[in-house]
Amino acid sequence: MLRRTAHALADAAREAILPHFRAFDLQTENKLEDEFDPVTIADRAAEQAMRDILAKDRPKDAILGEEFGHLKGQSGLTWVLDPIDGTRGFIAGTPTWGVLIAICDDSGPLYGIIDQPYIGERFEGGFGHATMLGPHGSKKLRTKVGFDLAQSIIFTTFPEIGTKIDQAAFHAVAKTCKLTRYGMDCYAYALLAAGQIDLVIEAGLQSYDIAAPIAVIQAAGGIVTDWTGGSAYRGGRVIAAASAQQHAEALEIMQQFDLD
Template sequence: MTQTGTPLADIPLPDADRLLEAATAAADAAACVIRPFFRSGVTVDDKSDQSPVTVADRTAERTIRAILAERLPDHAVLGEEFGLERVGSRHCWVIDPIDGTRAFVTGRPTFGTLIALLEDGVPVLGIIDQPITGERWIGVRGRPTHYESRLPGTIGTRRCTELKLAELSCTSPEMIADAPTPHWDALRRAARRVTWGGDCYAYGLLALGQVDVIAECTMKIWDWAALVPIIEGAGGRVTDWHGRTLHAQSDGTVLAVGDPAMLADAVSLLNTGLPAR
């Protein structure tokens, strides 16, 4: 909170239009790179952590980096594929060129390009871009989240105060096998139903009121940084599994809720197996 009592998320981002112009130009260019590789039989390599990567991931990240370097040469850039450049800036762009590479290489349009801006380590701008469906979510601190699409959908999380009515989503059961607590299944049982798959696209659906809760782990900063301003600008909350604000040293757990009234119960279930009340 500031001295005037204004939540940080409501404080306008200085120079937001110029920053957003650079981010959207980078997203546009990355989409042009990615689309020709979709369902093209692209070669898939395994990285040291056994996660897949393709020429589309690497080329898209290089393209985003080039645009940001040209427009904002004093800003740092951290990307999944090529690491950190220009250490020391209070502004750092965080890139995941294809979040959901498994979906991408199997022809599923549920992946996305993630571009985020951190200011002093805090996510203040985020984009989810789906280059096949033409959907784009844009979150900027101090502004409502914006959704661009040819598909139907209205920005705004769904009012859902009870977990028994909630649609729960998670990318994969394998992810939960590495969870830091054994209680994810308690959250699953408390929810109305669970849907697997989606990567960053599921978070976009949460911002549209189609999904109510997402609980995942093993998440790197490039997996979640862009999601925070998008979901919070749509009325939701994003924390770790303990309900704490995400930061660069977070433990890899991410909990997103469309209705903040569900947060306490979700946190309690994930940590104790029991609801908060």
């Protein structure tokens, strides 16, 4: 039932978003005064479409969404929604944004979906599932194993990640890796779960940015923590790794910096 509802949410979000992608008349607002944090009509329409389904099918569950905030529930379950993770990419026309849907309890994410509507790829993890569905059909998700940092591919969304200390810690790890790439938002986490890349390191995240990726990556065999090795469910500084070895090597480098 929960998986079926989650897929229904992803389907509804796709339908709400796609008419606006690469539209010349896309309505965009800036949520902040001192920096660019965009929101579009597609963000709001997608989250509202998902909330409408939950109001009908799961009225006792709580909801935490980026655009419309927190709705209290009674069941002990919370749906964590990011209707478009990567709105900057969305308005630029790159197909690297995604819809994030997670089911969480007090312990953290139980199940998640990363959906890329334009490409037609859907990654899910949890409740015994770790699969992706896309143009090549269905495939089991499995992270890479047996690689050290010198062989690793690392991603982050912004080169100017977090604070100056955060940037120094990230670049110290990246300097050790084989290849560093930028700008993928949630799609980088999907690539990690699919066995394409090895590490994603970010800072300044909210829970709706990371809850779904945590569930998908963990189901695929990877590990996601904060930069001290603790829980990342609440956001902040996050490191996702394909294997425990890469995770440990990266943390050892990062913990040489004052991350308090």
